[in-house]
Amino acid sequence: MVENGYAGPSRRQVLTAGALAGATVLSSGMWATEASAAAPPAIFYSPHQDDEALGLAGAILEHKAASRPVYLVLVTRGENDGLAKLMNTDPCPLTTGSDRHPCAAGGHHGVNWPTDGSSKIVPCRTAEFMASAATLGVDKVINLKIVDSPYGGPDAFARFVATVKSKIASIARQYPGASHKFTAGWLEITDTHKAIADAAVQLAREGKLTDVRFNFVYAYDQPLGSRANGAAYVLDIPAAHMATKRNAIYCYNTWAPSRNLYALGYHSVPNKLESAHNDPHEYVFTLPNNSYQFGSITAPHPEWS
Numbered sequence: 001m002v003e004n005g006y007a008g009p010s011r012r013q014v015l016t017a018g019a020l021a022g023a024t025v026l027s028s029g030m031w032a033t034e035a036s037a038a039a040p041p042a043i044f045y046s047p048h049q050d051d052e053a054l055g056l057a058g059a060i061l062e063h064k065a066a067s068r069p070v071y072l073v074l075v076t077r078g079e080n081d082g083l084a085k086l087m088n089t090d091p092c093p094l095t096t097g098s099d100r101h102p103c104a105a106g107g108h109h110g111v112n113w114p115t116d117g118s119s120k121i122v123p124c125r126t127a128e129f130m131a132s133a134a135t136l137g138v139d140k141v142i143n144l145k146i147v148d149s150p151y152g153g154p155d156a157f158a159r160f161v162a163t164v165k166s167k168i169a170s171i172a173r174q175y176p177g178a179s180h181k182f183t184a185g186w187l188e189i190t191d192t193h194k195a196i197a198d199a200a201v202q203l204a205r206e207g208k209l210t211d212v213r214f215n216f217v218y219a220y221d222q223p224l225g226s227r228a229n230g231a232a233y234v235l236d237i238p239a240a241h242m243a244t245k246r247n248a249i250y251c252y253n254t255w256a257p258s259r260n261l262y263a264l265g266y267h268s269v270p271n272k273l274e275s276a277h278n279d280p281h282e283y284v285f286t287l288p289n290n291s292y293q294f295g296s297i298t299a300p301h302p303e304w305s
């Protein structure tokens, strides 16, 4: 399941990242060989705060268990004005209407946030993301803070792809030999996801990324029987890892204002989080073929023909 080239002794699995870093200073002794063979990182790219808990967490834990350093990249800032307005609404819209869910605040948020979608939403969504990253035990978080702006037509989409490409290329140069894990954006409804996958596919085709995989993080919107359609493989998440993945999901449904946690993830995508919570699988794709449709670009991608 793990596509790394490193298969160290099982005792190495008990090493923490800190212990591993310490081991690299040894010039001889039993750890020296292992230290020099330290695997390059597996780098996971989460388009927004919540995607890593939804559909990357099992793969993250799989790589951690294989003693791979895992870096988690938050690609966009995750601005969302609709979510700010939702949180200002009383009673909580989750508790009214036809699609009802429990509200971690008891249905009354008591907030009066600016509705720019940024000044309050971005730091609070990022607090949830950091709590999730800590729960998953990633070795490093890289926050690219890209303005979430692929919307408004092909030009905006292309500009966003170019920005993302340049940032990912820079990370790939910094960590040679790393593997790179994205979301299967071409299957996912948001232009942000489509654009990030587009950037990844272009970079792979240009030879600037190796070992590229895509987890279908919106699979959990699909009927159970069709989630694996087209996937290269399905990751069966072991029970212990699934417990940790669920704890990461809970970071997005925790009401703890003193820690900047306002259950924003759950208020944003309650059904996806519930469905991911209940499905101990992740759906992993390899590089797609030439002919799928991206975002606002309706023809086959010109650079792929």
Ligand SMILES: [Zn+2]
Residues within 6 Å of the ligand: 047, 048, 049, 051, 190, 193
């Ligand atoms: Zn997303």
Ligand SMILES: [Zn+2]
Residues within 6 Å of the ligand: 092, 093, 094, 103, 104, 105, 107, 108, 109, 267
């Ligand atoms: Zn609520």
